[in-house]
Amino acid sequence: MHEFRFEPVRLPAAAEALRGEVRAFIAAEVAQGAFTPSRNSWSSFDPDFSRKCGERGYIGMRWPKQYGGHDRSALERYVVTEEMLAGGAPVGAHWIADRQSGQQILRYGSDRAKRTILPKIAAGACFFSIGMSEPDSGSDLAAVRTRAARVEGGWNISGTKVWTSGAHQANYLIALARTSAKEEDRHAGMTQFIVDLSHPGVSVRPIYNLYGGHDFNEVVFDEFFVADDMVMGEAGTGWKLVTGELAFERSGPDRFLSTYQLLVESIRMIGPDPDERCANEIGRFVAHLATLRRMSVSVAGMLERGAQPIVEAALVKDVGTAFEREIPETFRHLIPTEPTLGEGAGYAELLGMTILRAPGFTIRGGTREILRGMIARGLGLR
Numbered sequence: 001m002h003e004f005r006f007e008p009v010r011l012p013a014a015a016e017a018l019r020g021e022v023r024a025f026i027a028a029e030v031a032q033g034a035f036t037p038s039r040n041s042w043s044s045f046d047p048d049f050s051r052k053c054g055e056r057g058y059i060g061m062r063w064p065k066q067y068g069g070h071d072r073s074a075l076e077r078y079v080v081t082e083e084m085l086a087g088g089a090p091v092g093a094h095w096i097a098d099r100q101s102g103q104q105i106l107r108y109g110s111d112r113a114k115r116t117i118l119p120k121i122a123a124g125a126c127f128f129s130i131g132m133s134e135p136d137s138g139s140d141l142a143a144v145r146t147r148a149a150r151v152e153g154g155w156n157i158s159g160t161k162v163w164t165s166g167a168h169q170a171n172y173l174i175a176l177a178r179t180s181a182k183e184e185d186r187h188a189g190m191t192q193f194i195v196d197l198s199h200p201g202v203s204v205r206p207i208y209n210l211y212g213g214h215d216f217n218e219v220v221f222d223e224f225f226v227a228d229d230m231v232m233g234e235a236g237t238g239w240k241l242v243t244g245e246l247a248f249e250r251s252g253p254d255r256f257l258s259t260y261q262l263l264v265e266s267i268r269m270i271g272p273d274p275d276e277r278c279a280n281e282i283g284r285f286v287a288h289l290a291t292l293r294r295m296s297v298s299v300a301g302m303l304e305r306g307a308q309p310i311v312e313a314a315l316v317k318d319v320g321t322a323f324e325r326e327i328p329e330t331f332r333h334l335i336p337t338e339p340t341l342g343e344g345a346g347y348a349e350l351l352g353m354t355i356l357r358a359p360g361f362t363i364r365g366g367t368r369e370i371l372r373g374m375i376a377r378g379l380g381l382r
Contacts, residue, residue: 004311006298006299007298009075009297011079012073012076014073014076015075015078018079022079022080023087025056029049029052034052035049035088041084041087042091043092043095044092045093047124049089050093050094050124051124053091054094054122054123055123057072058080059121059122059123059124060102060121061076062103063106067114068118068119069118070122073304075297075301078300081254082257082293085253085254086260088261093169094121094127096130096165096166096170099248100130100245100248101128101172101174102117102128103245104174105232109194109232110229111229113229127169127171127172128170129164129166129170130164130173130249131161131164131174131175131176132161132176132242133162134146135160135162138370141176141242143186144176145159145178146158146175147178148177148191148193154228154230154231155177155226155231156225157193157221157224157225157226158221159220160218160219160221161175161219162218162219164204164218165215165216166217167219168204168214171196171197171198172194172197173219174192174193174195175195175219176191177193177238178191179191179235179238180236188236190239192232192241192242193230193231194230194231195221196230201221202219202221202224203222204217204218205218206218210356211341211353243308246314247308247313248313249313250314250365250371251300251317252296253293253296255296255320255365256289256293256320256321256324259324259325259327259358261350263327263331266331266334266335266347267282269337270282270335278334281331285323285330292316292319292320292323295319296316296320299312299316310374311378314374314375314378317371318371318375321365321368324358325362327354329355331351335351339355341353341356
């Protein structure tokens with residue numbers, strides 16, 4: 001039975017000094033008109049901003065210098081991440097590569113993959129997407145049907161991935177495929193591959209969402225060849241690699257700061273003299289935010305120590321994304337504003353687009369049903 005332990009972590013002085021540096025950088029970029037703070041910044045694609053982050057050493061912070069990294073700590077990276085999100089910076093281009101794909105390559109990739117890909121990610125010039133989900137399988141990754149067949153010098157991949165965020169703008173994705181027949185153990189026989197999306201044999205098709213936006217894609221592989229040195233780890237160990245990767249995806253501040261801009265603007269709209277109901281809701285959200293931040297920083301401390309806090313990360317995501325979804329639902333009743341659609345900077349647009357996107361918060365990165373199953377198993381309840 002797993003015991004939840006979110007030990008308190010004190011951020012080192014170097015991290016707090018870095019916070020001031022990043023905050024000043026974001027303020028300067030906004031003042032120069034480089035970007036307007038975004039309502040969902042970690043999905044806002046801006047290659048120029050990613051390049052600037054690379055130049056300042058804000059990408060690949062934990063990686064060794066020999067691969068373009070900066071040998072910084074997980075807690076220093078955490079501070080940069082939360083400042084970027086709180087400031088509404090458009091970090092979406094490099095987000096997945098920096099958050100998880102590069103870390104996977106560093107840990108499980110070949111020497112060639114590390115030498116050729118990691119420095120480009122750290123420079124803010126190479127972008128990744130995630131090739132996990134498939135049609136008709138929901139969040140059940142063990143139901144993967146995409147297959148990789150052994151051929152001379154590598155593997156041929158055939159199958160379909162779906163809901164692949166940003167694949168139309170990415171250079172690579174890491175795809176999970178089945179490399180041997182299903183066994184009694186549903187989690188056996190899967191492997192992760194680094195896929196170069198510029199090569200033949202793979203097509204990316206748009207999936208448009210309710211308001212016409214293009215975030216998601218269907219990715220189809222047709223005998224797509226991947227060389228042996230683009231295999232992650234050992235063939236057949238994909239499930240272990242995926243579950244470890246999801247600890248990076250599920251525990252960060254992006255899992256409770258997607259609606260931070262709306263929270264701040266709602267408090268401003270209510271003003272310095274809130275009525276009792278507004279004061280109660282503001283206090284509740286601020287208290288929840290402080291608790292989530294402590295839990296998330298604690299997980300960052302575990303990752304710093306080399307642990308794999310898979311269950312703790314699942315809990316942070318479940319509680320954090322519920323928090324994100326509740327913010328627009330609460331404030332639309334407290335503030336007399338008619339939500340509108342559009343990318344404008346006004347409160348009505350901010351509220352409208354957040355309401356529209358909020359249902360996806362508890363789906364992306366693993367549905368709450370899957371997460372709660374993991375948590376229950378960790379507690380010995382199933």
